[in-house]
Amino acid sequence: MSTEDKRxxxxxxxxxxxxxxxxxxxxxxPRWPRPVLITVLVTAGVVWGFLSVAMVAWGLRxxxxxxxxxxxxxxxxxxxxxxx
Numbered sequence: 313m314s315t316e317d318k319r320x321x322x323x324x325x326x327x328x329x330x331x332x333x334x335x336x337x338x339x340x341x342p343r344w345p346r347p348v349l350i351t352v353l354v355t356a357g358v359v360w361g362f363l364s365v366a367m368v369a370w371g372l373r374x375x376x377x378x379x380x381x382x383x384x385x386x387x388x389x390x391x392x393x394x395x396x
Contacts, residue, residue, distance in 0.1 A: 330337040344352070363381060366374035 359381070363374070363378040367378050368374065370377070
């Protein structure tokens, strides 16, 4: 069986499943434009660097700040993933 046949069979199975179970089909994850993605990743890297320094320099207060930022970012990511 060639790769193309397997791909076609897979697409047929997915089509049948989404027809039988409409809840399985959803809008694709919205992609950010490349410049926005690069800006967000660079900013996140710089912030993480500053937080790493803060954990060493400020001790427990730096650790608490880092934990607060990470928890806030995780909650924001979950909220963004669940929006319609």
